[in-house]
Amino acid sequence: xxxxxxxxxxxxxxxxxxxxxxxxxxxxxxxxxxxxxxxxxxxxxxxxxxxxxxxxxxxxxxxxxxxxxxxxxxxxxxxxxxxxxxxxxxxxxxxxxxxxxxxxxxxxxxxxxxxxxxxxxxxxxxxxxxxxxxxxxxxxxxxxxxxxxxxxxxxxxxxxxxxxxxxxxxxxxxxxxxxxxxxxxxxxxxxxxxxxxxxxxxxxxxxx
Amino acid sequence: xxxxxxxxxxxxxxxxxxxxxxxxxxxxxxxxxxxxxxxxxxxxxxxxxxxxxxxxxxxxxxxxxxxxxxxxxxxxxxxxxxxxxxxxxxxxxxxxxxxxxxxxxxxxxxxxxxxxxxxxxxxxxxxxxxxxxxxxxxxxxxxxxxxxxxxxxxxxxxxxxxxxxxxxxxxxxxxxxxxxxxxxxxxxxxxxxxxxxxxxxxxxxxxxxxxxxxxxxxxxxxxxxxxxxxxxxxxxxxxxxxxxxxxxxxxxxxxx
Numbered sequence: 001x002x003x004x005x006x007x008x009x010x011x012x013x014x015x016x017x018x019x020x021x022x023x024x025x026x027x028x029x030x031x032x033x034x035x036x037x038x039x040x041x042x043x044x045x046x047x048x049x050x051x052x053x054x055x056x057x058x059x060x061x062x063x064x065x066x067x068x069x070x071x072x073x074x075x076x077x078x079x080x081x082x083x084x085x086x087x088x089x090x091x092x093x094x095x096x097x098x099x100x101x102x103x104x105x106x107x108x109x110x111x112x113x114x115x116x117x118x119x120x121x122x123x124x125x126x127x128x129x130x131x132x133x134x135x136x137x138x139x140x141x142x143x144x145x146x147x148x149x150x151x152x153x154x155x156x157x158x159x160x161x162x163x164x165x166x167x168x169x170x171x172x173x174x175x176x177x178x179x180x181x182x183x184x185x186x187x188x189x190x191x192x193x194x195x196x197x198x199x200x201x202x203x204x205x206x207x208x
Numbered sequence: 209x210x211x212x213x214x215x216x217x218x219x220x221x222x223x224x225x226x227x228x229x230x231x232x233x234x235x236x237x238x239x240x241x242x243x244x245x246x247x248x249x250x251x252x253x254x255x256x257x258x259x260x261x262x263x264x265x266x267x268x269x270x271x272x273x274x275x276x277x278x279x280x281x282x283x284x285x286x287x288x289x290x291x292x293x294x295x296x297x298x299x300x301x302x303x304x305x306x307x308x309x310x311x312x313x314x315x316x317x318x319x320x321x322x323x324x325x326x327x328x329x330x331x332x333x334x335x336x337x338x339x340x341x342x343x344x345x346x347x348x349x350x351x352x353x354x355x356x357x358x359x360x361x362x363x364x365x366x367x368x369x370x371x372x373x374x375x376x377x378x379x380x381x382x383x384x385x386x387x388x389x390x391x392x393x394x395x396x397x398x399x400x401x402x403x404x405x406x407x408x409x410x411x412x413x414x415x416x417x418x419x420x421x422x423x424x425x426x427x428x429x430x431x432x433x434x435x436x437x438x439x440x441x442x443x444x445x446x447x448x449x450x451x452x453x454x455x456x457x458x459x460x461x462x463x464x
Contacts, residue, residue, distance in 0.1 A: 037242030165445030
């Protein structure tokens with residue numbers, strides 16, 4: 001039993017060599033090409049990044065009717081914006097949003113794997129896949145949020161979305177106080193991936 | 209039951225959460241992500257995609273189905289202790305390697321040889337064989353996706369209905385969070401259209417197009433005394449295959 005928890009000391013070097021061997025063989029055998037993996041990675045580094053989600057939220061904060069449409073018909077609302085081609089692409093085929101509001105806070109989790117709205121937020125960060133997070137957030141979301149630094153009023157209802165069906169969900173956080181008059185571009189900079197999955201609030205910007 | 213399907217709500221995990229915000233914690237993880245995603249974009253299952261991909265016209269030697277179900281089945285079929293031993297992309301590496309060897313695309317021997325060589329010379333170059341048509345299909349897939357929506361919704365349940373989550377036999381892969389089994393919830397929303405799953409989960413019930421519901425659960429019914437005081441509802445997106453009418457014995461019950 002304890003052998004299950006022993007890690008070889010060369011764990012990362014072994015994986016690195018194995019994945020490189022795999023890529024080499026797949027290229028040699030004509031399954032993929034020399035540039036394929038780099039092109040995939042480039043797509044997520046340059047186009048499908050959290051910047052898309054930040055712009056979506058900033059628009060919702062700036063346009064109440066858009067904010068309504070973003071929740072009622074998420075794909076159509078997103079299609080209104082000037083975002084990269086592919087917002088309805090891989091892992092964005094059926095996007096869905098829930099909005100935080102006074103007295104209601106939403107947290108999106110996936111206890112089975114790591115379902116994540118790629119076109120909106122890019123690829124999932126490690127915390128989202130952490131077994132401890134996935135286990136605890138389902139049953140004790142308030143304790144988890146407190147641990148992660150999100151202090152909510154006792155009477156704020158926390159809604160947990162354990163969603164691993166066809167849709168890919170994200171949270172529209174609340175606009176922080178002290179941001180009146182800020183442009184959408186300025187607002188977008190305040191938004192984080194964590195706030196769009198509900199494990200962070202968007203903070204009021206420090207006065208400079 | 210399988211532990212990896214019943215992670216939600218697991219008690220006794222007092223560990224702090226690893227709030228690691230990086231997507232990849234090792235450079236090699238990027239490569240297995242890229243390989244997986246390329247295989248998704250070259251999957252034979254895309255022949256049936258509403259995306260209209262000309263998969264047969266793509267000059268790849270890959271001629272297999274590779275979907276999320278195939279990847280997830282590899283991880284979920286693991287020994288449960290091993291499942292929690294390995295990091296996320298370590299499971300991907302193991303599952304994808306096993307699939308490629310089992311399908312005959314590569315042999316274990318050539319893989320072992322190549323791995324040994326890269327252990328000695330980690331930065332030895334990769335073959336310089338370009339093939340833009342393969343790359344273009346992969347990017348086309350990333351932009352176009354592969355919607356599982358098939359035909360209009362044919363819901364058996366209505367919004368407001370109380371449903372009981374079924375208890376199908378444990379399969380190598382499922383989309384049913386284990387902690388919901390046997391519990392009652394209320395249909396909050398019915399999604400437009402029916403949805404297939406590109407991987408049959410057998411007696412678990414997924415594969416053919418079915419309606420999908422958003423179902424609302426009361427934490428007190430899910431967790432009993434272990435529920436967090438004053439916690440709000442938990443919502444799950446569930447395929448109709450996992451639901452039966454309430455107030456009757458759950459259909460497909462494997463234990464009664």
